[in-house]
Amino acid sequence: MNKEFSDWCDVLSGVPQGSVLGPILFLIYINDIDEYIVSKLGKFADDTKLCRGISNSNDADILRSDLNQIYQWSLDWQMLFNVDKCTVLHMGYNNKEYDYKLGCNTIRSSATERDLGVVIDRTGKSSAQCILAARKANTVLGMIKRNINFKSKDVIVRLYKALVRPRLEFCVQVWCPYLRKDIDMIERVQRRATKLIEGFRNMSYSERLSQTGLISMEKRRVRGDLIEVFKMLKSNDRVDFNKYFEIQSYNRTRGHNCRIVKQRSNLDIRKYFFSQRVVNTWNSLPQTVIDADSVNSFKNRLDKFDNYFIEM
Numbered sequence: 292m293n294k295e296f297s298d299w300c301d302v303l304s305g306v307p308q309g310s311v312l313g314p315i316l317f318l319i320y321i322n323d324i325d326e327y328i329v330s331k332l333g334k335f336a337d338d339t340k341l342c343r344g345i346s347n348s349n350d351a352d353i354l355r356s357d358l359n360q361i362y363q364w365s366l367d368w369q370m371l372f373n374v375d376k377c378t379v380l381h382m383g384y385n386n387k388e389y390d391y392k393l394g395c396n397t398i399r400s401s402a403t404e405r406d407l408g409v410v411i412d413r414t415g416k417s418s419a420q421c422i423l424a425a426r427k428a429n430t431v432l433g434m435i436k437r438n439i440n441f442k443s444k445d446v447i448v449r450l451y452k453a454l455v456r457p458r459l460e461f462c463v464q465v466w467c468p469y470l471r472k473d474i475d476m477i478e479r480v481q482r483r484a485t486k487l488i489e490g491f492r493n494m495s496y497s498e499r500l501s502q503t504g505l506i507s508m509e510k511r512r513v514r515g516d517l518i519e520v521f522k523m524l525k526s527n528d529r530v531d532f533n534k535y536f537e538i539q540s541y542n543r544t545r546g547h548n549c550r551i552v553k554q555r556s557n558l559d560i561r562k563y564f565f566s567q568r569v570v571n572t573w574n575s576l577p578q579t580v581i582d583a584d585s586v587n588s589f590k591n592r593l594d595k596f597d598n599y600f601i602e603m
Contacts, residue, residue, distance in 0.1 A: 303369060324364055330357045335407060351389040362394050380404050382413050409462050415560040417466040421473040428458040428480045436487055444488050448503050451484045459508060464519050467512050469563035477508050514593065516569040517576070521589045524549060535566040547578040 306316040317337070325332040330343035330353065341361070343354045365371050374393050378401040381388045391398050403412050403419050410420040431454050439446065459477055468474050485499035486492050500506060506514075522528045523535070537552040553570045556562040580596050583589035 320368070321370075324361065326364075327360055328357050329353055332357075338407070340406070345386070345389065348389070351387075351391075355391055358391055358393055358398075374398065378404055380411065380413055382415065407462075409466055416470070417468050418470065418473055420466040421468050421476050424459050424461070425476050425480055428455045429483070431455050431458065432480065432484055432487075442487050442489050444491070444503060447484065447488045448505070451481075455480065455484060460511070460515070463512055464516060464565050467516070467563070467565065467568070469559065469568075474509055481505070481508055513569075513572060516565065517573060517593060518586065518590065519565075520551075520569055520573050521581075521583070522586060525586075527586060536570075546574055547576060547581045549581050550574045 306313050306320055310316075314336070321334065321337075321339075324334065324339065328341070330341050333340040333342070339361075341354070341357060343350060343357075345351050345354065362372070372393060374396040377393055377398050379391055379398050380401055380403075388400065401413075403410055405411070410417075410423055412419050432451075435447070435450050435454070439450065459480060468477060482496050482499075485496070485503055485505070488499070488503070491499050491502065494502070519528070520536070523530050523532045526532075537554075539550040539552050541548045541550075551570045551573055553574075554567065556564075556567055561567060576593070577596060580589065580592040583592050
């Protein structure tokens with residue numbers, strides 16, 4: 292600055308910011324943070340989550356010990372955590388909500404937290420995420436309405452698919468709504484989008500879907516669940532299929548050879564979780580659809596098997 296250079300100094304911790312190798316160096320730097328940790332620990336870039344089922348005070352003590360271990364790691368490597376940004380999310384109806392500390396500071400508890408763009412509620416319900424997704428989608432839809440004068444079917448459908456719908460389907464397999472008010476909230480965005488098309492305003496919603504070649508958001512979520520199961524089964528995603536599903540012993544007289552065992556669920560949160568809600572629909576598919584050798588082939592066979600999912 293002003294033709295003057297600062298003096299050189301040693302950097303004792305961290306990695307260079309704004310560099311090409313920065314993210315890789317950072318991952319290498321924090322790679323050993325989970326050593327000696329007993330609880331489940333998840334890492335994504337600079338976001339770290341520690342999870343454990345707590346049934347008694349002993350489990351709480353184990354989680355506290357893991358937090359102390361992580362805190363000591365931060366001291367050793369001079370990368371201190373910002374305690375103000377750290378929170379505890381107590382989940383479960385019978386949760387005793389123990390207190391936890393990071394160093395000498397008590398970690399505050401929270402009812403909702405945003406994790407990688409998805410709002411996680413302590414109740415397990417997805418209402419908060421539905422509100423966020425609908426708000427974002429409606430904001431973009433409002434921008435399209437104000438700034439696009441030529442609202443033909445082709446223009447609006449293309450803009451809707453590219454800019455609006457992705458905001459309604461981001462990680463939807465995780466937070467798929469099951470309450471009718473949430474389902475309707477998401478569907479209203481598509482209803483509003485199809486009404487923007489010139490000459491479509493006085494049509495019924497089903498007629499607008501038929502004319503535009505779209506299907507309801509509720510049907511798209513079912514289709515998306517089936518595609519995700521296929522990806523997991525064929526190892527297209529780096530997700531262990533066996534952690535979510537159990538394959539039934541093959542019965543030649545009933546269904547295909549990849550039928551999934553339906554587990555018992557007492558609560559709606561479990562009943563409508565991805566690994567439960569998709570089972571019946573998946574088991575109803577014919578063998579010809581399951582035998583697809585690629586994701587695109589599976590999509591085509593799925594749409595041909597049942598016009599319920601067809602979208603132009």
